[in-house]
Amino acid sequence: MKRKMVSVMLATAMLVTMLAGCGSGDGGAAGSAGGSTAGDAAGNGDTSGSTDGNGVSDGEQITLKLFSNLPDRKNGQGLVEQTIIDEYMVENPNVTIEVEALDEEAYKTKFKAYSMYGMPDVVSIWGQPAFLDEVVAANVLAELNAEDYTDYKFVEGSLDGFTYDGKLYGLPRNTDIAVFYYNQKMFDDNGWTIPETYDDLLALADEINAVGITPVAMDGGDGWPLAVYLSDLLYQIVGNDYADIVSDAFADSDFSAPEITEAVELLKQAADAKLFQNGYDSQDYGTAMNLFTNGQAAMFYMGSWETSMATNEDIPEDIRENIRVFTMPAVEGGKAASTDIAAWNGGGYAVSANSEVQGEAVKFLNYMYQPDKLSKYGWENGVGLSAQDQGDYLTGSETELQKQIIDILNASTSLSGTPINDCGPSTFKATIESAIQNVSNGTTTVDDFLSIIGTSCQ
Amino acid sequence: MKKLYSNKLVILSLVLPGVLLFVFAILAPICLSVYYGFTDYSGMGSYQMIGFENYRNLFTDKTFGIALRNSLLLAVGFICIQHPLALITAAVLDKLGGRGENFFRCVYFIPNVISVAVIAYLWKFIYNPDFGLLNNILKAFGGRGDTNWFDSKTAIWAVLIVLIWHGFGWGMLIYYTGIKNIDPVLYEAATIDGANQITTFLKITLPLMKPVIQVNVTMAVISALKQMETVYLLTNGGPGNSTQFTANYLYQQAFKAFRYGYGNAIGVVFIIICLAVTVGLNKVFEEPEERKLKKRKRIRAKAKGVS
Numbered sequence: 001m002k003r004k005m006v007s008v009m010l011a012t013a014m015l016v017t018m019l020a021g022c023g024s025g026d027g028g029a030a031g032s033a034g035g036s037t038a039g040d041a042a043g044n045g046d047t048s049g050s051t052d053g054n055g056v057s058d059g060e061q062i063t064l065k066l067f068s069n070l071p072d073r074k075n076g077q078g079l080v081e082q083t084i085i086d087e088y089m090v091e092n093p094n095v096t097i098e099v100e101a102l103d104e105e106a107y108k109t110k111f112k113a114y115s116m117y118g119m120p121d122v123v124s125i126w127g128q129p130a131f132l133d134e135v136v137a138a139n140v141l142a143e144l145n146a147e148d149y150t151d152y153k154f155v156e157g158s159l160d161g162f163t164y165d166g167k168l169y170g171l172p173r174n175t176d177i178a179v180f181y182y183n184q185k186m187f188d189d190n191g192w193t194i195p196e197t198y199d200d201l202l203a204l205a206d207e208i209n210a211v212g213i214t215p216v217a218m219d220g221g222d223g224w225p226l227a228v229y230l231s232d233l234l235y236q237i238v239g240n241d242y243a244d245i246v247s248d249a250f251a252d253s254d255f256s257a258p259e260i261t262e263a264v265e266l267l268k269q270a271a272d273a274k275l276f277q278n279g280y281d282s283q284d285y286g287t288a289m290n291l292f293t294n295g296q297a298a299m300f301y302m303g304s305w306e307t308s309m310a311t312n313e314d315i316p317e318d319i320r321e322n323i324r325v326f327t328m329p330a331v332e333g334g335k336a337a338s339t340d341i342a343a344w345n346g347g348g349y350a351v352s353a354n355s356e357v358q359g360e361a362v363k364f365l366n367y368m369y370q371p372d373k374l375s376k377y378g379w380e381n382g383v384g385l386s387a388q389d390q391g392d393y394l395t396g397s398e399t400e401l402q403k404q405i406i407d408i409l410n411a412s413t414s415l416s417g418t419p420i421n422d423c424g425p426s427t428f429k430a431t432i433e434s435a436i437q438n439v440s441n442g443t444t445t446v447d448d449f450l451s452i453i454g455t456s457c458q
Numbered sequence: 459m460k461k462l463y464s465n466k467l468v469i470l471s472l473v474l475p476g477v478l479l480f481v482f483a484i485l486a487p488i489c490l491s492v493y494y495g496f497t498d499y500s501g502m503g504s505y506q507m508i509g510f511e512n513y514r515n516l517f518t519d520k521t522f523g524i525a526l527r528n529s530l531l532l533a534v535g536f537i538c539i540q541h542p543l544a545l546i547t548a549a550v551l552d553k554l555g556g557r558g559e560n561f562f563r564c565v566y567f568i569p570n571v572i573s574v575a576v577i578a579y580l581w582k583f584i585y586n587p588d589f590g591l592l593n594n595i596l597k598a599f600g601g602r603g604d605t606n607w608f609d610s611k612t613a614i615w616a617v618l619i620v621l622i623w624h625g626f627g628w629g630m631l632i633y634y635t636g637i638k639n640i641d642p643v644l645y646e647a648a649t650i651d652g653a654n655q656i657t658t659f660l661k662i663t664l665p666l667m668k669p670v671i672q673v674n675v676t677m678a679v680i681s682a683l684k685q686m687e688t689v690y691l692l693t694n695g696g697p698g699n700s701t702q703f704t705a706n707y708l709y710q711q712a713f714k715a716f717r718y719g720y721g722n723a724i725g726v727v728f729i730i731i732c733l734a735v736t737v738g739l740n741k742v743f744e745e746p747e748e749r750k751l752k753k754r755k756r757i758r759a760k761a762k763g764v765s
Contacts, residue, residue, distance in 0.1 A: 109713045115502045134716050138503030279587040281697035282608035430715035438698030443610045
């Protein structure tokens with residue numbers, strides 16, 4: 001009898017610990033998936049009061065979940081985003097905005113998980129097929145009313161990447177331009193001049209290498225900067241036929257067009273001429289940028305979002321004050337004018353289709369895009385160009401680098417649109433960003449490269 | 459107490475947590491993987507069943523071939539380089555005695571204590587062609603010091619060295635513990651019989667360490683096949699796909715290329731390979747006597763069946 005008692009007690013103890021274990025497990029899961037559950041809970045709480053779907057009655061507490069790809073909340077674009085959030089919460093004391101921020105790759109992975117189990121209310125997105133095609137097909141984003149934004153001064157064509165079948169699913173945040181940042185002091189000291197043509201650029205590479213400096217710091221380890229470089233070259237070769245040639249290539253899964261072949265060969269020529277640093281194809285963003293900001297490289301090929309280098313106090317003063325830019329020099333026989341530049345509207349924001357507080361989410365989105373918010377603050381913080389007209393916010397105290405960038409954009413006669421790696425399905429993106437390393441370093445031939453990327457979008 | 463353990467209720471309550479954990483954390487995900495492996499699921503939205511399409515693609519996928527080859531290369535590296543070295547080091551350490559023994563045991567184990575992220579970045583800087591330690595050392599010795607260690611032809615070797623170095627301490631520690639468990643009387647007897655160090659190592663240490671070696675090698679091979687974190691942080695499979703490993707490729711396909719179904723198909727093939735390798739290794743390590751015994755049993759069972 002005694003033994004039986006003991007055994008029953010043991011069994012009960014086991015069960016209790018097990019249940020306790022399960023219980024804490026649930027708690028942990030809820031915590032880690034906090035994004036959706038907390039958002040839903042908050043949403044359920046207020047639906048009763050906000051049935052009008054637009055704003056909420058006074059005093060009703062609302063929690064908005066913002067999922068962002070800007071983890072650095074104290075600098076650059078992340079600071080701009082956080083400033084607007086703080087202002088919105090001051091103006092709307094009943095609204096609490098919870099931010100979850102991850103860097104790009106982790107963001108995209110978690111975005112996918114959220115799309116299956118409930119999306120936060122406002123999310124960062126990219127208005128490019130490689131990202132948005134699948135997302136729109138999965139019906140996780142709310143349709144926005146395009147007419148609401150006629151007064152928001154969006155740059156012409158900047159909403160195209162976010163529009164599917166005439167329906168608008170998101171708003172662009174930036175206008176990105178691909179540029180060569182260069183160290184003007186280094187150029188002057190050595191008597192180097194800004195290359196007029198692509199051949200000049202390659203010749204300049206020899207001169208720079210001769211004094212033991214890396215000509216261009218390239219983030220080749222990630223693949224996409226190489227793909228942007230390739231798109232830049234292709235745009236120089238074909239000018240405004242760029243979009244047609246790229247879309248034809250995708251339609252036929254055939255990239256063997258002579259213009260594309262030529263662009264790939266020009267990229268390979270650059271690598272062969274040692275334009276990029278030794279081992280560029282395995283070095284990441286930070287390493288490449290450090291080469292430039294430490295004065296070990298004369299140039300750095302990157303997007304205009306790095307304009308804030310000019311105000312970054314971590315960079316030695318004699319370097320950050322001498323950073324200037326030029327765009328891809330003309331290719332011999334190319335159709336693009338020198339004012340035709342590789343630029344596109346990439347990142348932006350959207351609202352979740354299943355948000356319980358969609359009305360408030362859209363209200364917040366519109367608040368962010370009021371021209372004197374994202375656009376103005378972005379300009380003041382030197383985080384590059386917004387997708388809205390920023391002409392009104394020039395203060396005269398901009399850095400030389402900022403002025404140069406805005407001049408380039410203002411003087412531009414035509415913009416390329418989305419880089420080639422983001423024009424197709426994500427399988428294509430993954431393939432080209434890996435294969436482009438091999439073709440530039442000579443491991444695969446140009447023809448093989450073109451057939452590999454062609455196969456990947458079948 | 460004995461009776462307590464024969465009580466079914468107690469047995470159930472003791473076994474249940476383990477069984478539940480196995481079912482929900484291992485078995486169910488595997489079943490889901492098999493299911494998604496037959497779909498064209500992108501990870502979002504709807505999907506369709508496409509039968510063996512993913513598997514057919516897998517067998518013609520060159521990158522998967524490279525990834526698998528690299529994983530196997532790493533396994534071979536572990537077996538042929540890391541483990542013999544670890545075993546010898548453990549034996550030498552055992553003979554060292556005193557403070558030196560403790561000191562070196564700690565030193566060799568340090569890489570295992572440091573986070574993988576730190577290890578990866580450490581080696582990234584060591585290998586950097588522009589300002590890396592390795593090239594600077596070469597320069598100091600009069601070399602050119604401009605070697606690109608992550609060149610697409612040599613990158614895999616650079617990565618293998620890091621992985622072999624990183625896992626070395628772990629293997630060594632297990633061997634060391636194994637050696638410490640060998641009865642010193644055996645060594646004394648051998649010494650009296652006039653055996654030297656090498657003979658005692660070959661005739662006493664090695665045969666007695668067999669079970670330890672078996673466990674260690676099996677674990678090493680599986681960890682080679684599963685390799686992901688270091689490679690992901692060090693090269694992410696690049697340049698091109700020259701340092702691609704199976705687990706990293708699976709991740710890239712499932713979460714970056716939006717081919718969740720395909721990623722799951724890779725996962726399924728991966729599980730099959732891991733199981734096959736484990737079974738294979740067990741066969742290799744099976745004692746000849748054991749094998750004979752099993753054979754005899756089978757024959758006897760057959761004979762019984764006939765009669």
